[in-house]
Amino acid sequence: MLETRGLSKDFRGFRAVDDVDLTVERGTIHALVGPNGAGKTTLFNLLTGFIKPSAGQILMDGKEVTGLRPEQIARQGVARSFQITSLFEHLSLLEHVELALQGRTGQGYHFWRSDKTLRRFRAEADHLLEQVGLAGYADVPAGSLAYGRKRALELALALALKPTLLLLDEPTAGMSVEDIARTVDLVQQVREDRTVVLVEHNMKVVGDLTDRVTVLQFGQILAEGPYEQVRNDPRVITAYLGESVA
Amino acid sequence: MITAKLLGARGEMSVVLRIALLVVGVLLALGLPWYIYPPVAMDIAAWALFAVALDLLLGYTGLLSFGHAAFWGSSAYATGIIAIETGLPFYVAVLGGSLVAALLALPIALLSVRRTGIYFAMVTLAFAQLIFFIANQWRDVTGGENGLQGIPRNLFGLDLSDSFYFYYAALPLILLGLFVAWRVVRSPFGRVLVAIRENPARARALGYPVDRYKVQVFVISAFLAGVAGGVYAVGHGFASLQEVYWTTSGKVVVMNILGGMGTLWGPLLGAGIIVLLEDYLATAGIDAIGIVTGSIFVLTVLLFRRGIWGSVAYLVNSRRAGPVPVTPAETKPRSQPTERV
Numbered sequence: 001m002l003e004t005r006g007l008s009k010d011f012r013g014f015r016a017v018d019d020v021d022l023t024v025e026r027g028t029i030h031a032l033v034g035p036n037g038a039g040k041t042t043l044f045n046l047l048t049g050f051i052k053p054s055a056g057q058i059l060m061d062g063k064e065v066t067g068l069r070p071e072q073i074a075r076q077g078v079a080r081s082f083q084i085t086s087l088f089e090h091l092s093l094l095e096h097v098e099l100a101l102q103g104r105t106g107q108g109y110h111f112w113r114s115d116k117t118l119r120r121f122r123a124e125a126d127h128l129l130e131q132v133g134l135a136g137y138a139d140v141p142a143g144s145l146a147y148g149r150k151r152a153l154e155l156a157l158a159l160a161l162k163p164t165l166l167l168l169d170e171p172t173a174g175m176s177v178e179d180i181a182r183t184v185d186l187v188q189q190v191r192e193d194r195t196v197v198l199v200e201h202n203m204k205v206v207g208d209l210t211d212r213v214t215v216l217q218f219g220q221i222l223a224e225g226p227y228e229q230v231r232n233d234p235r236v237i238t239a240y241l242g243e244s245v246a
Numbered sequence: 247m248i249t250a251k252l253l254g255a256r257g258e259m260s261v262v263l264r265i266a267l268l269v270v271g272v273l274l275a276l277g278l279p280w281y282i283y284p285p286v287a288m289d290i291a292a293w294a295l296f297a298v299a300l301d302l303l304l305g306y307t308g309l310l311s312f313g314h315a316a317f318w319g320s321s322a323y324a325t326g327i328i329a330i331e332t333g334l335p336f337y338v339a340v341l342g343g344s345l346v347a348a349l350l351a352l353p354i355a356l357l358s359v360r361r362t363g364i365y366f367a368m369v370t371l372a373f374a375q376l377i378f379f380i381a382n383q384w385r386d387v388t389g390g391e392n393g394l395q396g397i398p399r400n401l402f403g404l405d406l407s408d409s410f411y412f413y414y415a416a417l418p419l420i421l422l423g424l425f426v427a428w429r430v431v432r433s434p435f436g437r438v439l440v441a442i443r444e445n446p447a448r449a450r451a452l453g454y455p456v457d458r459y460k461v462q463v464f465v466i467s468a469f470l471a472g473v474a475g476g477v478y479a480v481g482h483g484f485a486s487l488q489e490v491y492w493t494t495s496g497k498v499v500v501m502n503i504l505g506g507m508g509t510l511w512g513p514l515l516g517a518g519i520i521v522l523l524e525d526y527l528a529t530a531g532i533d534a535i536g537i538v539t540g541s542i543f544v545l546t547v548l549l550f551r552r553g554i555w556g557s558v559a560y561l562v563n564s565r566r567a568g569p570v571p572v573t574p575a576e577t578k579p580r581s582q583p584t585e586r587v
Contacts, residue, residue, distance in 0.1 A: 048451065074453035082451075088444035091437075099441055102434060103453035111435035111466065118434055161453065 001026040007056035016042040018219035029196040034216035040199045049073040079163035081154040089143035097125035100160035132156045148175040168198040284409035292478040297501040297513035299470035305508030308443035312367040313374030317347040319490030321472030322479035326397040340476035347472030355464035393486035423473045506553025
C-alpha cells in the first residue's frame, strides 16, 4: 500500500528523517512510535507532501508520489489529521465537514452559485459528526471547542475525505479516557477497506489497535514488528527509558 | 431582546436584519445625489465598489494586495480609450476596461500568490509600480502626465452631461458589481476562501489547491476593481496617473480597514467616509488630507481593529454572549510552519 525507499529529510544540516525504508501493508493499522524528536511528524509531512524529501522515494500502490503537492496527495485518497489541531477557527463544525466533503468535487470553484448548494452534503456531514460524538455541536464555531472535541473533529475531517490511506497524528492526545475509548472504537470501525497509519504515544492505544509497530529514533527505524515483540525489544526499552543501571 | 431577534442562532444576522440593511443600502444609493454633490456621490459609488473588490482578497482570503491601483487604473485608461476611439455606450467601454484589468491580473496573480503576508503585499506593490511606470512612459496612449482627456459619456444618445443623471446611468453597473461580490462571498467558492484565510495548510489537506483559488479570486477582484475604475474615469471624463499611483492602492486599503474588512458593508462605509472627508477638507481649503486620513487609519488600527462595521457587529453580538463574529484581523498573521513563505 505505502512504501518509502531511502527517505531522508535534512533541515539545515540536521537530519530529521534518515534513510527510512518503511512498508505499510494494505488493510493494516500501523503505528509509528518513538521518543519526541524522533522524526514521526516529519515523516508524516513527507508522506502527505507538506515538505519535500531531500532524498528517497514514496510509493503508493507501487506508484511514485514523491514531490506531489498536498492537495494532489489528498486527492489520491490519503487523508491526514494534524498533531497540532489545525482547524478553521470561525467556521462551524458543520461547515468544516461540508468543506471536507466538497473537497472531492469540483464545486469549490463555483463562485456564481449560492452557498446553499453545500446543503447537499449536510446529511452525510451530520452522520460523520455523530460518528465522532459531536452531534450536538454542528453549529458551534470550531474555535470555541474544548481540546478533545477538536481532536474528534480532526478525525471527522479525515474520514470525510473517504481515504484509502488514513494518517492520524496523535489522534488521542489530550483526550479524556472516555474519548480515547470512543476514538479507538471508531478507528476499529473505519479500518475496514482502508489502511491506517498513526503516530501515538499512548501505548495502550497502540497495543489495542495496531497490527504492526515501527519504532523511530533519531530519524531512523530502530525496530519493527508486532506490538508484543517490539515492546520487549531491549533496544526499544533503552530508547525510551535510557540505559539500564543494573 | 430586540438584538436577539435580529440575530440568528449562530450570531449571524437574521434574514430580517439582512433584508432591512439591504433596503436601507439601496435607498441610500438611490438618494445619494439628492443630498450630496452628484460628482462626489459618483466618487463614493465607484470607490465603494473598488473597496468591496479589495475586500474579497483582504477580508475573505486574507491576502493584502497593495497594488490594486494597477487594476482600477488600467481599466480607467482602457475604458477611456475604448470610449474615445469607438464611441460605444460607456457600459461596453467599462466592460472592456474591466476585462483588460482582469487579463492584466492573471499573470500578476500567478506570480504573486506564491508568496503570503507582507511578501505578497510587496510583490503586488512592485507590479503596480511597473504599471505606473508604463502609464507614465507610454504617452501616445495614456497622455503621460497630462492624462487621458475627453472621455465621453455615451449611452444610447442620452444627455448625461449633468452628473446628476450620469450617476443614475452608472449606478446599475456599480450595484451589479456589488451583487457579484456578494455572490462570490456567499458561494461554495467563498466558503473555500474563508477556509484558506483561516488555515491554508488545512485547506490543502482537504484537497483544495490553495494557489489556484487565490488566482481565481484575485482575477475576480481585479475585474470588479476594473468596473469601479472604468466608471470613475467616465464620470470624471479623464484618466490620470493618479489612478495607477500607489496612494490609490493605499487609500482603498484604508477604506477597508476603517470600515471593517471581511464584512462587505464595512468597506462601503469606509469608502463613503473617506471620500466625504476628503471632499470636506478640500472644500474647506485644508491641505493636510493625508495627515487626517493617516491619523484616522492609525487610530483605527490601534483602537478598533475590526473597523467600524466589525466593531458594531461585535458589540451587538457580545451583548448576547453568543459566538464571536468573524474577525480577520485576529486570525490572519498566524505562523503557518507548513506553508511556503
